[in-house]
Amino acid sequence: MSGRSTSRVTEALRLLAIAGAVFIAILPLVWVVLASFKTAADVSQMPPRLLFTPTLDNYRSVLDAGFASFFRNSVIITFAAVALSVVLGVPAAYGFSRLRVPALRALLLFVLSVRFVPYIVFAVPLFVIMVRLQLVGSHVGLIFVYILINLPLVVWMMKSFFDDVPTDIDDAAAVDGANRLQSFALVVLPSTAAGVACVTILSFIFTWNEYLLALVLSGRHAQTLPVVLTRFLGGMEDPVRWGLLSASSVVVLAPVVIVTLLVHRYVRAGFGGSTT
Amino acid sequence: MNRSSARSHGSAEREVPVRRSRYDWRATAMFIGPTIVALALVALLPTLWAMFSSLFDWHFHRPQARSFVLFDNYVRLFGDARFLNAMRVTAFYTVVSVVTTLVLGIGLALLTRAPFPGKNAVRALLTIPMIMTPVVSTLVWKTFFFEADLGLVNWVLGLAGIVGPAWTASSPSAIITILVVNIWFMTPFVYLVMDAALEGLPHEVIDAAKIDGAAYWQRVWFVILPMLRATIVFTVIFRITIDARMFEIIHVMTGGGPARDTEVLSLWIYNAALRNFHLGYGNAGGVVLMTLVAATCLVIMLVGLRDLYRRTGSS
Structure with missing residues (x-):
């Protein structure tokens, strides 16, 4: 003007x-x-x-320091944990969106409330329980524990994606003789593929980056990259080791940064909607 | 975002053919059962155990010697200067970083609203801080930026003739480094949420205000922000829960020092329960933290949304 x-x-x-x-x-x-x-x-x-x-x-030194085995730990734990959460959470979200579930609100609130509890509150009891079950330092233990981080996210975000799919297509499938499982797997799920991609990527980022639970529960044999990075570079104040610090940092960052830049549309949509 | 869909679902306008029972018991067990069982095992059980153990004098390495003390741990907590300090630090850190990220995030979302060349690239690049592994970003800030002699920050200050402090090793600069990293880390989150929310606002209303002669700031303050209110409330709640559990930035940057000036509650609990192995006492602190977070969020939700729902309810 x-x-x-x-x-x-x-x-x-x-x-x-x-x-x-x-x-x-x-x-x-x-x-x-x-x-x-x-x-x-x-x-x-x-x-x-x-x-x-x-x-x-610097990258040569990182390889010599045995970083490959920690990278393997991170890959195994992240992939299994994300797969587990998506396999459990996506059908649950469908159920919350479509079925007449008893105590629906209470159950949804229970799932959501997990996101509001500080991780340290879970970490202490889980440490004691897992010491008793001899799961500290195992991949399996951490994979299960990462349900905490991912499952509520998957359920809530996928529920909103399922809510956006008109129920007409369920009804059409039912008329054609499909049962619940078929109409979920063959009709509704394919139309929320973008949503599944979105929650998978977000879960991947959160799990790959997670530090506290890994620090407490990974023992000596299941250390993931963030934990290794802080332990293994105790003397990084010394500028001589800054190159090594940088190279190992880049190794840790590469997967999440590359994924994010490649599919940033999904990442953006995910974070934008993640306040539920 | 899906708050509204959750509500509409609750009122169940959808017509579903009624079979024998009101509920789909079998399908519920099949679709939802595994998730509920899994979360009960890894989340509910540990939380209950934390509450239970907080009533005991319980040392990890002397489980036989544990004794039931009822609320003694809680009474001790509120006379424990180190715990009270951790509460103060957590509150300060959370309030400053929630408010700052909110202002910066909304500001950025407004700034990038109108089209400009490279908008998509900018949006992608702005997400980078929050997807970077927090441990790594903290190490980078600590080693390369806040380092006392060779760090970028003190070099820049030096150009202006200022001698910067030993950032992470002295007070109050240590808490500033943590706030800076957390604000850098979390502003993109607020930005993304607000960017998505702005996109969803009805443009007619904003345009109408413009035609009525409202200046840009008036449109922001009187039209856009009020329409964003629910989003802002949920974002604040979300940000509080993230800050209240923040551990890695502090653990890596200062370890709680110097002299516990940056020891937040998460770190206090970690030290009490997993370094000193006082499980009962540490978990009592955990229960206090959990309760404080829940109470704060509840109050903010009730106050923040109060007349909003009354208004939409009546119209």
Whole structure:
């Protein structure tokens, strides 16, 4: 309204602010990726060196330090935990959306309430229980425990996806002689494929990144990457080890960052709707 | 987002052919049963055990010597300076970071509202802080940015002639580092929620206000924010639950130091129950934390949504 030049100035300021936000958002990632290719001499230079001869030495050291086996732990635990939560949670969400469930509200509230309890409250009893069951340090133990993080998310988000599918198609399937299971698996589920992708990706990110439960329950043999990273790099204050720290950080980050950038539409939709 | 669908489901307008029983018992057991059983095992059982054990003087390595003390652990908690400190730190940390992320997140969502070149790329890049492994981002902030001698922050301050502190090792800079990382980590979450919510607002209303001559800030304050109220309330509740359980940023950045200035309740419970192995005492702290979170969220929900539902109910 108030003249072309002012609106052009506002627009420029707006774009500048957005650029600033993006810069701060990605700076740690960019920094650590660059540092992972620097030599020990380059990595501690201030002001930071933007032009340097890249080296792969840090990644070699990460491999030599036996990171591969921890990477394997993380992959096994994450994939199994996500699969378990999706396999349990998606049918449950369908049930909550479609069936005449006794005590429906109470059960839904119970599922949701799990998300509101601080993890440390679960972690202490689970530690004691799992010591008794000799599950500390096993993959199986952590896989089950990660239900805590993922299942409520899967159920609530998938329920809203199922709610958006018109019940007419269930009725049509019923008329054609499909039973509940068939109409779920063959008719309704395929039309919520995007929703399944969405909850799977979110569960993957949360499980891969989880630290507290893994710290308490993974013992010596099931350590996942976030736990290893903090233990194994005790002396990272020493700039000589910054390259190693960066390279192992990049290894931990790569899967989640790549997935997010590839399918960020789903990630955005997921987080946008995740307040339930 | 699916709050409304949950409500409409509760009122059950859908016509379902009535068979023998009111409920689909078999199908319920098949579809929902496994989830409920699984959650009962990994969530309900541990929570009940935590409450139960909080009534005992119970040391992990001396299970035979445990004794029933009723509420003694709770009485002790409220005379324990270290616990009270942890409550203060948690409250301060949660309030500051919830408010800041809310303001920044809504601001960013408003800023990126109108189209501009590269909008999709910007939205993708803005999600990066919250998908990055928190342990890793904290290590990066700690080692490269907040490091006293070679860190980026003190280098930038040095350009302005300021000698920066040993960030993570002194007070009050240590709590600032934690707040900065948490705000950096969580603002994208608020941004994504608000961005989605803004997209869903009825444009006619906002356009009408514009035609009526309302300036941009007036439209934001009197039209857009009131329409976002339910979303804001749920986001605040969600953010509180995330901050109240925050552990990794603090554990990695300061370990609770210096001098317990950054020891939040999660860390206090971890130390009491899993470092010092006082299970009963630590779990009593856990029950207090859980109760505080639930009570705070309930109050915020009741206050925040009160006349909203009355109004929609009457119209």
